[in-house]
Amino acid sequence: xxxxxxxxxxxxxxxxxxxxxxxxxxxxxxxxxxxxxxxxxxxxxxxxxxxxxxxxxxxxxxxxxxxxxxxxxxxxxxxxxxxxxxxxxxxxxxxxxxxxxxxxxxxxxxxxxxxxxxxxxxxxxxxxxxxxxxxxxxxxxxxxxxxxxxxxxxxxxxxxxxxxxxxxxxxxxxxxxxxxxxxxxxxxxxxxxxxxxxxxxxxxxxxxxxxxxxxxxxxxxxxxxxxxxxxxxxxxxxxxxxxxxxxxxxxxxxxxxxxxxxxxxxxxxxxxxxxxxxxxxxxxxxxxxxxxxxxxxxxxxxxxxxxxxxxxxxxxxxxxxxxxxxxxxxxxxxxxxxxxxxxxxxxxxxxxxxxxxxxxxxxxxxxxxxxxxxxxxxxxxxxxxxxxxxxxxxxxxxxxxxxxxxxxxxxxxxxxxxxxxxxxxxxxxxxxxxxxxxxxxxxxxxxxxxxxxxxxxxxxxxxxxxxxxxxxxxxxxxxxxxxxxxxxxxxxxxxxxxxxxxxxxxxxxxxxxxxxxxxxxxxxxxxxxxxxxxxxxxxxxxxxxxxxxxxxxxxxxxxxxxxxxxxxxxxxxxxxxxxxxxxxxxxxxxxxxxxxxxxxxxxxxxxxxxxxxxxxxxxxxxxxxxxxxx
Amino acid sequence: xxxxxxxxxxxxxxxxxxxxxxxxxxxxxxxxxxxxxxxxxxxxxxxxxxxxxxxxxxxxxxxxxxxxxxxxxxxxxxxxxxxxxxxxxxxxxxxxxxxxxxxxxxxxxxxxxxxxxxxxxxxxxxxxxxxxxxxxxxxxxxxxxxxxxxxxxxxxxxxxxxxxxxxxxxxxxxxxxxxxxxxx
Amino acid sequence: xxxxxxxxxxxxxxxxxxxxxxxxxxxxxxxxxxxxxxxxxxxxxxxxxxxxxxxxxxxxxxxxxxxxxxxxxxxxxxxxxxxxxxxxxxxxxxxxxxxxxx
Numbered sequence: 059x060x061x062x063x064x065x066x067x068x069x070x071x072x073x074x075x076x077x078x079x080x081x082x083x084x085x086x087x088x089x090x091x092x093x094x095x096x097x098x099x100x101x102x103x104x105x106x107x108x109x110x111x112x113x114x115x116x117x118x119x120x121x122x123x124x125x126x127x128x129x130x131x132x133x134x135x136x137x138x139x140x141x142x143x144x145x146x147x148x149x150x151x152x153x154x155x156x157x158x159x160x161x162x163x164x165x166x167x168x169x170x171x172x173x174x175x176x177x178x179x180x181x182x183x184x185x186x187x188x189x190x191x192x193x194x195x196x197x198x199x200x201x202x203x204x205x206x207x208x209x210x211x212x213x214x215x216x217x218x219x220x221x222x223x224x225x226x227x228x229x230x231x232x233x234x235x236x237x238x239x240x241x242x243x244x245x246x247x248x249x250x251x252x253x254x255x256x257x258x259x260x261x262x263x264x265x266x267x268x269x270x271x272x273x274x275x276x277x278x279x280x281x282x283x284x285x286x287x288x289x290x291x292x293x294x295x296x297x298x299x300x301x302x303x304x305x306x307x308x309x310x311x312x313x314x315x316x317x318x319x320x321x322x323x324x325x326x327x328x329x330x331x332x333x334x335x336x337x338x339x340x341x342x343x344x345x346x347x348x349x350x351x352x353x354x355x356x357x358x359x360x361x362x363x364x365x366x367x368x369x370x371x372x373x374x375x376x377x378x379x380x381x382x383x384x385x386x387x388x389x390x391x392x393x394x395x396x397x398x399x400x401x402x403x404x405x406x407x408x409x410x411x412x413x414x415x416x417x418x419x420x421x422x423x424x425x426x427x428x429x430x431x432x433x434x435x436x437x438x439x440x441x442x443x444x445x446x447x448x449x450x451x452x453x454x455x456x457x458x459x460x461x462x463x464x465x466x467x468x469x470x471x472x473x474x475x476x477x478x479x480x481x482x483x484x485x486x487x488x489x490x491x492x493x494x495x496x497x498x499x500x501x502x503x504x505x506x507x508x509x510x511x512x513x514x515x516x517x518x519x520x521x522x523x524x525x526x527x528x529x530x531x532x533x534x535x536x537x538x539x540x541x542x543x544x545x546x547x548x549x550x551x552x553x554x555x556x557x558x559x560x561x562x563x564x565x566x567x568x569x570x571x572x573x574x575x576x577x578x579x580x581x582x583x584x585x586x587x588x589x590x591x592x593x594x595x596x597x598x599x600x601x602x603x604x605x606x607x608x609x610x611x612x613x614x615x616x617x618x619x620x621x622x623x624x625x626x627x628x629x630x631x632x633x634x635x636x637x638x639x640x641x642x643x644x645x646x647x648x649x650x651x652x653x654x655x656x657x658x659x660x661x662x663x664x665x666x667x668x669x670x671x672x673x674x675x676x677x678x679x680x681x682x683x684x685x686x687x688x
Numbered sequence: 689x690x691x692x693x694x695x696x697x698x699x700x701x702x703x704x705x706x707x708x709x710x711x712x713x714x715x716x717x718x719x720x721x722x723x724x725x726x727x728x729x730x731x732x733x734x735x736x737x738x739x740x741x742x743x744x745x746x747x748x749x750x751x752x753x754x755x756x757x758x759x760x761x762x763x764x765x766x767x768x769x770x771x772x773x774x775x776x777x778x779x780x781x782x783x784x785x786x787x788x789x790x791x792x793x794x795x796x797x798x799x800x801x802x803x804x805x806x807x808x809x810x811x812x813x814x815x816x817x818x819x820x821x822x823x824x825x826x827x828x829x830x831x832x833x834x835x836x837x838x839x840x841x842x843x844x845x846x847x848x849x850x851x852x853x854x855x856x857x858x859x860x861x862x863x864x865x866x867x868x869x870x871x872x
Numbered sequence: 873x874x875x876x877x878x879x880x881x882x883x884x885x886x887x888x889x890x891x892x893x894x895x896x897x898x899x900x901x902x903x904x905x906x907x908x909x910x911x912x913x914x915x916x917x918x919x920x921x922x923x924x925x926x927x928x929x930x931x932x933x934x935x936x937x938x939x940x941x942x943x944x945x946x947x948x949x950x951x952x953x954x955x956x957x958x959x960x961x962x963x964x965x966x967x968x969x970x971x972x973x974x
Contacts, residue, residue, distance in 0.1 A: 665970030665971060665972040667902075667905070667966050667969070668898075668905070671897055675784075675787050675788070675893055675897065678791065679790050679794060682795075686797065689875075693876045697884045701884070701888065707891075707908075708908055716904065717907070723911070723914075727918055730884065731918075733876060736925055736933050739933045739936045739937075742940060743914075743917075746944065747910075751910065751944060751947050754951055755947070758951045762954075762964070780898055781898040783897075787897065788890045799882050810928050812925065812930050817930045817934060819930075821934050821937065828938055832937075832941040832942070835941060835945050836944060836945050838945065839949050842945075846949065846952035846955070847952035847955055
C-alpha cells in the first residue's frame, strides 16, 4: 500500500496536465470533476498510505526514477515518508480537497474556471512534491513550483494591473529568500556531497561540530528561503498584498499550506539548525518579533482579507518561535491546527465578501450574523481557534504547547513566552474586532445569493477540525494524550534541553491560566471597544498620537515605505539614470562605429567598373611601394 | 636585329598610345593591330619565333576580327565618336595618368634595381615549346582547354538574343522604318 | 641570337602595361576598356617572352600561349557581355551599368 505514495502528487499533476492541455475547451462540469477528482483521489490515496504507514511506522522511501546522473551528483525523483511528511501530506491533500470543493461553487461564475483549476492542481502537486521530497533538490523543485503557482494565482484576475503588481511583488520578495536558499543548497552539496535529506543530516551531524561556521552559514541560508516563503521578518511585506488573488487561493496557498513551507523546511532540516545555535536563536527572535509586529498591524486594518493575512504572518511567527526554541512538534502541531482554522476563516470571509458583491471593507459590513448564519458560525469558530479561546478549540492547545515550550527553552524563555502572550492578547482583540464589526451592529449591506452544499461542506468540516483538531495532543493537566508528539517523536526528537527543563507543576498551572485568560480578556476588550465604545476609548483613538499609531500599524509598521525608500526607489533611480545605457555606451559605440564604417565604405562602392579598376591599380601601386621601398 | 627591336618597340608604344586616345573604335582597333604586329617583331627578335607567329595569327588575326565584328554589329557611327571626344576631357584622364605613371615608375625602378642585364641567348624553337607544352605542362593545357570551352559556352549563352529582347528589337526596327517612310 | 638586354624587353612590357592601365581607367566606352585589357594581357605575355629568352627556356613561350588562350576566352565572353549590355541599356557607357553601387 505504501507504494501508492508516488501517485499522491502524480494525480494532481495529471489533472493539471489535462486541464492545461484542454485550454478551457472542456465543459465546466468536467473541469470541476477533473480538478476536484484528482485532488480527491489523491487525498484518499494519502489516507490509505497513512493507514499503511501507521500500521508499521518506519520511514519509507520510494524512488520513482533517477532524475539527474552526473558524476557524484545523483538526485532522484524520490519520495520519503516519515511522520513529519505524513502529517504534512495529510494536511495538504485534505485541506486542498476541501478548498477545491469550495472553489467549484465559489468560482462558478468566473471565466477563468479551467485556468483556475489547472493552477490549483499544479499547486497541490508542487506542494505535495515539496513535503514528500526525499532530497533537497526535489524539495526545491516543489518549492519553486508553489512559488510559481502563488504568482499565477495572485495575479489570477490579471486584467487589473494592481493584481499583477501584487503578484510580482510576491514573486520578487520570495525570490530574494530563494536565492539565499539556492546558495545554501550549493553549500550543503559542496561540503557534504549529497542532497538526500536523511544522509545529509547524518553527515552534517557527523562532520560539523555544533556552532561551526559552515553549519551556521548553511542553516542561515536555508533560513533565508524559509523567511521569504513564510513571510517572516524582514520579508513579510508580500503577503498582505497577495490577498489580491481569489479568496480560496488565499485560504489554500497564503494561509494553510504554502506559507507554512518555511516551517516545514526548518523542521525537515532541524538537525542542521541544532548544529547552528545562533541561527536557531535568530529563528526564535524573528518569530517573536514577527508575531508581535503582524498582530499589531492587523489591529487597524479595514480590509477583511488583510486582517487575515496579517494574522497568518503572526501565526507563522508563533511557529517560528516554536522552531527557534526547538519545539519542533509544537510548531508542526500549530501548523496543522492553523491550516484548519485559517482556511476556515478565509473560506468564511470569502462567503461574506462574495455575498456582499466583492466588498472587502469591514466598516461597510455589519449585522450579518442573522443573514449569513453558516458564515457567521464558521468565522466565529475560526476566530475562537485563532484567538486560542481556552479548551474548546484546536488553536488553544497548539498555542499553549508553543508557549509552554518557549517558557522552558532556557534563560530567555520567559521573554519569548511574554511575546507570545502579548501576541495572543492582540490577536484576540483584532479578530474579535472583525467578528463584532462584520457580524453585529447595524446592517449596512444586504447579502445576496445563497450558499450551496459545495461551500457548506468544507466550512462545516473545517469547523469541526478547528474545534476538535487539537484533541490529538492534550497536555498533562487534561488527561495527557500525547498522540501527536508520540507520532512525530521518531522524526522530530525533542531536544534534550527542552526535555530536561520542566517547570514546577504549580508554575505550569499559573502559565496555563494566564494563557487561558488573556484571549478571553482580548475578546472582551474588542467587545467593549467595538460595540459599546466608552468615551475614553474614543478619546484615545482620536488623540493625535493614537491616530498616528493607528496609521503606522495599518501600514504594517512602515515596512513597505521603508523598502520603497531604501530599495525600490534607489533602484528605479539607478535604472532611470542608466536609461541612456551608460554602461552600454561602449558597445553601442562599437555598433555606431561599424555603421559609420559601413556608410563610408559603401560610398566607395560606386558600381562603376573604372572605379574598381582604379582601386586595383592603386592597391597594386601601394603594394609595390611597400614591397620595394619599405 | 637589335635595331629592329628598338624600332618595333617605339612603334608598339606609339601605336598603343594611339589606341587609348582614339575616338573612333575602328581606328583604335587598327592601331591595336599595328601595336600587336610590332610586339610580334619584338618576340621574333627576342628569339621566340613561335610566339611571334601565334601573336600574328591569334591576336592580330582572330581576336581583333572578333572586335571588328562586334563593332560592326553595334554600328555606332559618327555620333559615338563625338561622344568619345566629349568624354576624353583632361579632368577625366589626368588622375588615371598619374596613377599609371606611378605604377610605371615603380616597375622601372624595380627593373633597374635588379642584377645587371645579361644578353638574351639562343632561339627557342617551336619544337622545344611543343615538347615542354605536351610534357610537364599537359595539365595546364587541359585547364586552358576547359577555359576555352567555358568561354565558348559563356559567349554563346550571353550572346544569344533573348526572345522578348529580339521581339523588342524587331518592333523598334519597324518603328524606325515607318518613321523613315513618313519623313520621306 | 639577340643581344637585346632583358631589361629593355621588360621595360617595353612595363610601358605597354602602363598604357593599358591608363586606357582602362580613363575610357568610359566599354569596348575601349576591353581593348586596353588586351593591351595589358599582351604586355604580360611580352614580359614572359622576354624572361624566357633571357634564360633560353621554352617556359616563357608556354606561359604566353596560356595567356593567349586566356585572352581568347576573355574576349569572347567580354564581347558577348558588351552586346548584352548594349541591348539592355542602349549604350556602351560603362558608368551607366552601376547597379552594384552600395
